[in-house]
Amino acid sequence: MEGCCGKVSSPEERRPKPWTVDRKCTDLPCLVVFIVFLFILIFISAFALVYGNPLRLVNGYDSFGNTCGTTNEILGNLSYSGMDMTDHPYVFYFDMTDLYHSLRICVKECPGERLDSLQDILSFYNETGSLLCRYDYNSYYVHPDSSLNITIPLTSPLGPCPPPPIYASSPVLNRCVPKRAQGVSADIIYNLYGYLNSIHPLQQIISDLYSSWREILGLVFFSVGEPCPSNLYTIIVISFIMVYLIYVLTALVAWIFMATVSIAAIVLTSLLWWTYGSIKAELDITPPVEILVEMAENETAFLTLAILSTIATVILVLVMIVLRRRVALVVHLFWEASACLRDVPLLFIQPLWTFLTLLLFFLYWTAVMIALSTANHAQKEDVMREIHNAPSNLSHSILRTMDSGETSVLDEATALQKEFSLMKFVDPLWIQYFWWFHVLALIWISEFILACQQMVIAGTVAQWYFYRDKGGVRCMVCRATRRLVVYHLGSVALGSFVITLFKLPRLFLAWLKRQLKKQEGLCIVEWALKCCHGCFYCLEKFIKYLNHNAYTVIALEGVDFCPAARTAFGTLASNALQVAAINSVGDFILFLGKVTVTAVTGLVALLIMKGDSQLHYYAVPLVVTCLFAYFIAHCVFSVYEMVIDTLFLCFCEDYNTNDGTDGREFHSPQTLFRFMTIDAPDSLQQERHNHNTKSPGNRETRRLDPSVM
Structure with a gap:
C-alpha cells in the first residue's frame, strides 16, 4: 500500500475512468484486522450477557445474591439464593448505622410506620405480608424455654430480625429509606444518604439508561404508547421531512432552516433554564442531610447545559446574520444535488438502512455495556450469629412456633449458633479493560457504518456525474453497494479507524482533565489540555472531510485509501477558497437542519424525563437522546452533504482533466x-x-x- 503522503499525480496520469478498469480488493490487511476486532468484541459480548445482570444495578440485591423484583438462579450451594423475588421489589437494611456491613433482604413493602418491638414487626407482617426478618425466620421458633438461662438474639444486625426501633420509611432508588421524622437521628439519615451517594456514578448513569430505554427508543425510533403517551414522531421521520423540504423548496430551504433553528434553540435554552431553576428551588427547601449527590449534580449539569445552550444559540444567530447574503450560493448547490437525487431516488433510502443498522448496533452496544457493568464476581462470606450465655451442657433448645403454636426440638448448632453465608459482588480490574474496548468498538464500528454509507453515495453520485448521459443511471445504488462489499471494505475500515485514532486522544484528554480538577494550582496544565483537545477536534473534522472525498476517489479509480486521500487532498488544496465557500454555507445550512431535529427531540425528551422519579441523573438520558437524534439526523442529512461534496470533487476532476x-x-x-x-x-x-x-x-x-x- 502506498504511503499517505507524497507527490500528487498529474491529471494526465490519472484521468478518471471509473468502472472501466479491473478493480482489486483495497486495503486487505485492514479488513483482516477489523474482522479480528469483531471476533474479540463478540467474545466480550458473550461474557457480559452470560455473567451480567442489569436488574441487580437498578433494583438492588440482598445479602444472599438475590436481585429484588425478579426471579433468581441458585448461586452454587449458597443458602437462600435462587429465590423468586418478583413480589419483593425493595431492599431493606437491618442496621441503618452501618449500611455497608448490614444484612440486606428484599421486602414487599417498606414499613410505613415506626416499629418498636418484635411484636410490632410480626403485626406489620400479618397486616401487609411484608416480612422484615430473614428468609429462614419461619423455619425455627422464636420463644425460648423459660427454664434455659440463655439469651437468644432474635433481633440483631445479622438477624433473624432487625433490631428495633425500625423507622417509618419509603422507597428511594428501590431502597427503604427512613422518612424525616422526630426520633430519627441525624447520623442515620447522614449514613443512609452517604451510602446511596457512594454508588458509583457510572453505575447510576447506566442504571438511568436502562430505566429510560423505552423513552429513548420511543424518541429515537417510533411513537410509544404507555411509557410515552404523547405519540412522538420519530427522529427519522423528522429528518426525512427536513430532507423533503430541501428537495421541494430549494429556494426557501435556507430561510426555513434559519427560522426553525432559531426558534427551536431559543425555546430549548429557555426550557433548560426553567428546569435548572426548578431543581435549584427544590434543593433550597430540602434539608442538607437529605440531599443526594445526584440531585446536586443534576443542578450543576442543567446549569452547564443551559449556559452552553445559551452560548450556542447566540453564536448560531450571529453566524446566520453574517451568512444571510450567501443564500444564493446554497440554492445553486442544492439545485444540482436535487437533480442528482431526482435521477437516483434510491439514495433517499440509503440513510434508512444506515439508520436501522446504527439503531441495531446501538441497542446491542447499550445492552452489552449495561450487562458488562454488572458482570461482577460473586464472593461468598460465611458468618455465624453470636449466642450469649449458652450453657456448655445445653443439648437442645425448646422453642415455640409463631405460625402453628406447636413445640419442636432443634439441634443447638442449627438453632443457637445459626451459621449462614452472605454474598457480595466484587468488580475485577480486568472488567474495566473490557469497558474501554467496548467504547473503542462503539466509535470504530459507528464510523465504519457511516463510512459505508458515504462510499455507496459517493460511488453512486460519481457514476451519475460521468455516465448519466449514456443511459447508465439504472441500479446505480446496487452497483455501488456491490463494489463496496466486494472490493472496498478494507478501505472503509481503514478510513473509519483513522477517525477513531483522533477521537481516542480526545477521550483521554477529557478523562485527564477531569482527574486534574481534583488538584489545585494546575490552571496552566488545564489550559494546555483544552488547547490540545481543540486541536484534535479540528484535526478530526478535517480528516472526516478528507475521508468523504477519498471515498469518491476510491469509487472513481479503485485505489487504496491512502493514495485516494492524497489525490483528494491535492484537488481540494488547489481549490481551497471554493471549498471554503461551499463548506461555510452549504454545510452550515445542513448543520442547521441537524440542530433542528436535535432541538425538537431534546425538547420532548426533557418534558418526558423530568417527571420520572426513577431516574438519578435524568440529564444523562436527555443528552444521550439528543446525541442519538443528532447522529441519526446526520445519517439522513449526509445524503445531501455527500452529494454536494462528491459533485464538487467530480467537477474539479472533470475541470482539471x-x-x-x-x-x-x-x-x-x-x-x-x-x-x-x-x-x-x-x-x-x-x-x-x-x-x-x-x-x-x-x-x-x-x-x-x-x-x-
Whole structure:
C-alpha cells in the first residue's frame, strides 16, 4: 500500500475512468484486522450477557445474591439464593448505622410506620405480608424455654430480625429509606444518604439508561404508547421531512432552516433554564442531610447545559446574520444535488438502512455495556450469629412456633449458633479493560457504518456525474453497494479507524482533565489540555472531510485509501477558497437542519424525563437522546452533504482533466458548469458556454475562480 503522503499525480496520469478498469480488493490487511476486532468484541459480548445482570444495578440485591423484583438462579450451594423475588421489589437494611456491613433482604413493602418491638414487626407482617426478618425466620421458633438461662438474639444486625426501633420509611432508588421524622437521628439519615451517594456514578448513569430505554427508543425510533403517551414522531421521520423540504423548496430551504433553528434553540435554552431553576428551588427547601449527590449534580449539569445552550444559540444567530447574503450560493448547490437525487431516488433510502443498522448496533452496544457493568464476581462470606450465655451442657433448645403454636426440638448448632453465608459482588480490574474496548468498538464500528454509507453515495453520485448521459443511471445504488462489499471494505475500515485514532486522544484528554480538577494550582496544565483537545477536534473534522472525498476517489479509480486521500487532498488544496465557500454555507445550512431535529427531540425528551422519579441523573438520558437524534439526523442529512461534496470533487476532476475538445468533453451539467465558472476569466467565457474551446496541447491544471464564494 502506498504511503499517505507524497507527490500528487498529474491529471494526465490519472484521468478518471471509473468502472472501466479491473478493480482489486483495497486495503486487505485492514479488513483482516477489523474482522479480528469483531471476533474479540463478540467474545466480550458473550461474557457480559452470560455473567451480567442489569436488574441487580437498578433494583438492588440482598445479602444472599438475590436481585429484588425478579426471579433468581441458585448461586452454587449458597443458602437462600435462587429465590423468586418478583413480589419483593425493595431492599431493606437491618442496621441503618452501618449500611455497608448490614444484612440486606428484599421486602414487599417498606414499613410505613415506626416499629418498636418484635411484636410490632410480626403485626406489620400479618397486616401487609411484608416480612422484615430473614428468609429462614419461619423455619425455627422464636420463644425460648423459660427454664434455659440463655439469651437468644432474635433481633440483631445479622438477624433473624432487625433490631428495633425500625423507622417509618419509603422507597428511594428501590431502597427503604427512613422518612424525616422526630426520633430519627441525624447520623442515620447522614449514613443512609452517604451510602446511596457512594454508588458509583457510572453505575447510576447506566442504571438511568436502562430505566429510560423505552423513552429513548420511543424518541429515537417510533411513537410509544404507555411509557410515552404523547405519540412522538420519530427522529427519522423528522429528518426525512427536513430532507423533503430541501428537495421541494430549494429556494426557501435556507430561510426555513434559519427560522426553525432559531426558534427551536431559543425555546430549548429557555426550557433548560426553567428546569435548572426548578431543581435549584427544590434543593433550597430540602434539608442538607437529605440531599443526594445526584440531585446536586443534576443542578450543576442543567446549569452547564443551559449556559452552553445559551452560548450556542447566540453564536448560531450571529453566524446566520453574517451568512444571510450567501443564500444564493446554497440554492445553486442544492439545485444540482436535487437533480442528482431526482435521477437516483434510491439514495433517499440509503440513510434508512444506515439508520436501522446504527439503531441495531446501538441497542446491542447499550445492552452489552449495561450487562458488562454488572458482570461482577460473586464472593461468598460465611458468618455465624453470636449466642450469649449458652450453657456448655445445653443439648437442645425448646422453642415455640409463631405460625402453628406447636413445640419442636432443634439441634443447638442449627438453632443457637445459626451459621449462614452472605454474598457480595466484587468488580475485577480486568472488567474495566473490557469497558474501554467496548467504547473503542462503539466509535470504530459507528464510523465504519457511516463510512459505508458515504462510499455507496459517493460511488453512486460519481457514476451519475460521468455516465448519466449514456443511459447508465439504472441500479446505480446496487452497483455501488456491490463494489463496496466486494472490493472496498478494507478501505472503509481503514478510513473509519483513522477517525477513531483522533477521537481516542480526545477521550483521554477529557478523562485527564477531569482527574486534574481534583488538584489545585494546575490552571496552566488545564489550559494546555483544552488547547490540545481543540486541536484534535479540528484535526478530526478535517480528516472526516478528507475521508468523504477519498471515498469518491476510491469509487472513481479503485485505489487504496491512502493514495485516494492524497489525490483528494491535492484537488481540494488547489481549490481551497471554493471549498471554503461551499463548506461555510452549504454545510452550515445542513448543520442547521441537524440542530433542528436535535432541538425538537431534546425538547420532548426533557418534558418526558423530568417527571420520572426513577431516574438519578435524568440529564444523562436527555443528552444521550439528543446525541442519538443528532447522529441519526446526520445519517439522513449526509445524503445531501455527500452529494454536494462528491459533485464538487467530480467537477474539479472533470475541470482539471478535460478541456471541452472532442474526446475530452466536460461531463458537468451545464447549469453546474455555468455556476462554478460564472466569474471565470475572459479566455474561459466561450468554454463556459459550449464546453469546447481549449486545445489538448495547451491544456493545464486549472483552479476554479474563488470569486464564486
